[in-house]
Amino acid sequence: MAQLLADPETNRLSVATPASEAVVVDRICKQFGGVLRWPWRAAKEPVHALTDISFTIGKGEVFGLLGANGSGKSTIIRILSTLILPDAGRATVFGHDVVRDDRAVKYLINRVSVEASFFKKLSPLENLLYACRLYGRGAEARRDILHTLDLLGITEAQAKRPLETMSRGMQQKVAIARALLTAPVLLLLDEPTTGLDPRSKQEVQHFVRAVRDSHDATVLLCTHDMEEAEALTDRIAVVDQGRIVALGTSAQLKTRLRHEGHDNPTMEDVFMDLTGKSLVNDTEPRKE
Amino acid sequence: MASMLDTQSLPPVPVPPTSLFVREGRGVYAFVARNVHLVRRYWGWEIAFFVFTVANSLSIMYIGKAQQAVNSPEATQRLILYLGIGTLVWSYLRAVFDSISEMIAWERWEGTIEYTMMAPVSRLTHLLGTALFSIVYGVVRTGILLVILSSFFRVDLSHVDATGAAIVLLIGSLSFVGVGMVAAILPLLFPERGAEMTFVISGILLLVSGVYYPVSVLPGWMQPFATVSPATYVLRGMRSAILDGQSVTHLGGTLLPLLFIGLLSIPIGMWVFGIVERYAKRTGKLKRSG
16 A cells, blocks of 8 residues: 655655556446436436546656547546546555545645636635645645745735636636645646636646656646647547547557558547547537 | 746645644634635625624514513513524524535535545544534624624623523534534535525524524424424523523533434534535535536
């Protein structure tokens, strides 16, 4: 079993696992609906969100889940976040089972999702103090919050105003600060750039690179943005209707298409070939 | 940000405290401080609701004063105090009940529920933090209400057994924390209707617990509900201590059922909450929107 360890030199949290895998997802299945039927309501057809999903993510890897809205990407993220229980299969984060050892998993992860998900009337400082305290941080958190926000371009005055007065791009930066301050060794990014303006999008993408390069974190990135997936990830799993239909580096996925006679294929071509769908206009996130 | 974010200069990654007491203590404080900040940020609504509570309480107490045309001055004084206790105790119990029972619904509205549920704090810490805030908030709010109401009515409080009243309220708070925990599962079970259901429960408690009248005036079929409502015993105990000056030693008949409900409902509430949280995770109901 993995143990949380503090490096005596850097005081950073690390994880000791016998294997090199950060995440192991093994034959996970999940369906929604059909659990509880009320006598006065017609039974809903169960929705098969995930069917026999398996993949592993190596330590320090940036792994992409590429799929259309409703393909099951967010369900995978929620299972790894301990927010949804799988019907079958097993998932571990640094050796900790997400169902049986969820408390240990919670210390190792954090998530940046499509919505910033804050108390909008509270200021960034108040929101982040709340988050830090939930992760056991003490009085030093206030100083670190202001320092981190400053690095992200948010001044102390802005940090004390209600979050609702900020643009979405700024709110997403606060969400990034929350993830940094709780020091996850596995960072779950669930469409973090959807709906952002180009500049904010670029900034978030820079953050992912920076965290990978200097913060010793493993990253799972869900996206339906082809360029983003190609630019940021080491490997990509293409998800369609709750199944992984292809897995490899972007070069490997493209090579497969070249063998079928395509000249210079793009990731969009790869996705179209694998799923029969286009992601170009697939911009509005839908509930999964 | 390319030029702004230099991750090398980020603060060092913190190590979680090894002491369970420190870790969970900070968790409890996180919920208390967050709720204090929310009250401060929603100050306009706080004032609006409080003004309504004051107006409502005064209206009810003036109904008592209006009886002076047919009652003796002593009976009128007793009735005003009877109604005053009802309005103050109910204001307190409702504040405690609402804070706990709405903790899930509130986070759903704000869109933060997933982040709170994936944080590494135990559910006991979550519920304790919410309960602690609700009691402090209820005491402060009711204290201010008491001061305002006292300025409108001159009542003789010389015979009041304050210790007895305080103990009744303390034990009664535990009971309401437990009932609130049980009610808090409804927004987990029913994302769209759960909050409405807790509102209905609070209305039923108001009706059957004898807040403004003795339970004996209720129809026979309704009276059994009063026996399972902790508010019935809190009100009975408070009236015995304040109106009749009865000490703790004479309040056993009230304190024992209250203690029983509290000791039973808190662990049951925790247990049921755990089961329902697991159900919500299995069915995917732990989402930000309803």
